[in-house]
Amino acid sequence: MNEISHLVGAAGPDSLVVRFAGDSGDGMQLTGSRFTQEAALDGADLATFPDFPAEIRAPVGTTFGVSAFQIQFGGRRVRTPGDQLDVLVALNPAALKTNLEDLRHGGTLIVDTAAFVDRNLRKAGYDRDPREDDALDAYRCLEIDITKLTQAAVKPLGVGNRDANRARNFWTLGLVLWLTGRRRSSTQEWIRERFASEPLVRDANLAALDAGHAYGETAELPRLPEVLAKGHSAPLPAGRYRTVTGVEALCYGLVAAARLSGIDLFYGSYPITPASSMLHMLARLGAFGVRTFQAEDEIAAICAAIGASYAGQLGITGSSGPGIALKMEALGLAIATELPLVVIDAQRGGPSTGLPTKTEQSDLFQAVLGRNADSPIVVLAASTPGDCFPVAIEAVRLATRYMTPVMLLTDGFLANASEPWLIPDLAALEPFPVQQGAAADGFKPYARDPETLARAWVPPGTPGLRHRIGGIERAHPTGAISYDPANHQTMTDFRRAKILGIARDIPEQDFVAGGPDDRLLILGWGSTFGAIQSAVDRLRAGGAAVAHAHLRHIWPLPANLGDILAGFDRVLVPELNAGQLNFLLQGVYGCRVESLTKVSGKPFTAAEIETRVKTLLEA
Amino acid sequence: MATVLEREPKGLTPKDWASDQEVRWCPGCGDYAILKAVQKTLADLQADPDRTVFISGIGCAARFPYYIESYGFHTIHGRAAAIATGAKLANPELDIWVVSGDGDSLSIGGNHLLHLLRRNVDLVYLLFNNEVYGLTKGQASPTSPRGTVSPSSPGGTLDAPVNAGAFALGAGARFVARVADVVQGPMVEVLTRAHGHTGTSFVEILQNCIVYNDGAFDAVTDKATAAEHQLWCRHGEPLLFAGGTKGVRLVPERFALEIFDVGADGLGAEAALVHDETNPMLAQMLVRLEAPTALGVIFAIEAPSYDAAFSAAAPARKPELADLQRQVGGRTTWEIG
Known part of the structure; x- marks a missing residue:
């Protein structure tokens, strides 16, 4: 019981992997994100993996209703949420059943004994209580009646058992913070602010958090090895940090791009998992040059964005795989009319509805090839939550410089995962002012810049440059309807050469590690x-x-x-x-x-x- | 970011509103008459061609933007309403006209039209209704009468048609009008009203397809029968037609409209309903009349436009870089190194 060495993680003594798992109503995502904040404030590097079901409140106690949040943190560079768990919190049998296989042998398992009743065991598919046989012998199992202890902690406040159970996640968080040697001050502050208008809930959550923390101490539970030496942070580049999810970084990138380009952004979208969070976040950033429009469907969302681009703002639309599929015909119109457009695809498991909340990278074909005809566009992919920021700026830069749609690929994992983020100095970013209009003398809508092959962006309302564009093939360079065979060849060649030519305007491929001499x-x-x-x-x-x-x-x-x-x-x-x-x-x-x-x-x-x-x- | 010049009217004539593009509709197509009426309306209004935008979907009607000397965007099938919405929200100064057909508006684009109307985006929406798919060679359309024989329905169609005006009213349109291609003068009047109305002004134009559905509206448009079949709705005036010999009255017991002969059964002209274009129930009954066909401004009420609300809801702009830096920096931060 006291062999601390037994607890040293497979990930090494300088990082720990913790997963919180419970019912989708148990608040596991909140617990995980609060734990993330505490670890980050202590200077840890970290990576998180929220993993939740598509159902909002799946039937209680079922395996498909389990929601989990995983974090790896430590005093070294942390690149992933971790392969194997050092600590698993399982608030019910279903969470144990679906997560135990990821816990390394010798890892710490925390279960709420109150949840291990016949009904829950049956729902999880257990014939008998796994605690009664040798199934858990390979782990350090902390069997705690978290439910009863939480109820006891909040009872003095006059909180009934039913409401007390909603504070169970904070009790658990308190315990895990203690076990991992983390503080809880930022969580206390957060609770005070978040529940300021509900004093009883606020006090119950604070009491539960403190009680869980105190339990670890009074029960003399052995602490896990400290993965962050006091006063030493992970070897990250110097600077001021915050945690950021992919969605946050991407939205900040778009907003920064609005400033750098001098063009206001118009985000048209239709609710879909996991892309909706971009709409929610951008809707709150209106003061920074981005307006949001919730359209009647995916097609209207991209069409409104195209209309906005036509009228002089930068149209952006975001969705996930099946929604992107619906947008493809309209994307072809933006290709044909050579209007700037950014399309964000937060990829998820498919085909069809597939796995709405699970991650996949299976829209690459759709992004590069998934349209009728020869219809090239630019495709970018972000690699980490923080990387979504520069990639979003790059998407806006290329879309406006080359008058082309750009598809930006993220995925369900990137969208929700978080990591420490070196806060960018916006003043240091290079502006790329976008020109609209053209010289009136001899203006031709499809005349091209000799270097970029882009046509001019001339929104309606521009005096003296009236013209007409459309989806029917356009004559080079007038834009008039043309069915001329040679012209279609010319225009197809232009569209292809314009996109391929962008290879001259992007950095050469480099190596993250190693080089050409490796095997x-x-x-x-x-x-x-x-x-x-x-x-x-x-x-x-x-x-x-x-x-x-x-x-x-x-x-x-x-x-x-x-x-x-x-x-x-x-x-x-x-x-x-x-x-x-x-x-x-x-x-x-x-x-x-x-x-x-x-x-x-x-x-x-x-x-x-x-x-x-x-x-x-x-x- | 588009710049719009405030300018004096330039005294443009209908001819000045014709682009340099060759018009490619079939000889005798009803679209020519509509083009002429629109060009006259724009000239009468002294509209600014640099600020005027025609946006269309796909179909014969959708070629319209190429023939008007303004900005124009020929888009994709059914989506003009959505594209026009985005354009208007991006630049509310634009004077937007959407040109569409019955298939474009009521089949493939039905959803977008529904939401355009309920949002009330400030633009004029022209639906050229010829009750047939012309550009794809004559298939039955969503407004074709049941039983229509066409290449895609050799045994006659089985589905009931959409009533465009009833659909628009059902979707919450605040301005619904109907005209026919041949009635030039009244069409210009209706288009002028439509243009002056704030919000989505929905105008159904009965339009003859000379190739695939010739004569579909003959009863309404033929000189010999027009008077008997055209019921012109003018706000505050009695609903009389056939040279004042017939009228429309309400039968309260059945809550239905009834056609009556003026002078018969002791019913004088004063028995006719007085048109009230602000009454949605009356509008619903009028758009559904088949003989006669209700024409003119059937329904018109004032309501705030979506684009005005959208602009008003824009947060006050705080363009300071420091504000954005604070936002991006977040609230909980720490220092490393």
């Missing part, structure tokens, strides 16, 4: 970044000659990518789909690429990538 290249894109980086760190520490490059620009691809690929005997592309980037690379470069694919609705673990690389290197 194997892992080429990633999007949210697999952290898992690949963790795996590569470990592999290189073990002497393996493995390099890592990560694509931000999916289309056009960086100009030097072909040369990089040709320089490696082995290239591994891990992606959360059935091999879409792999297919694209083989088509473009004719190169042989190994795939590592997974579509379980969960991100890669670093170990999955590490294992595959070892197999390849041994082959």
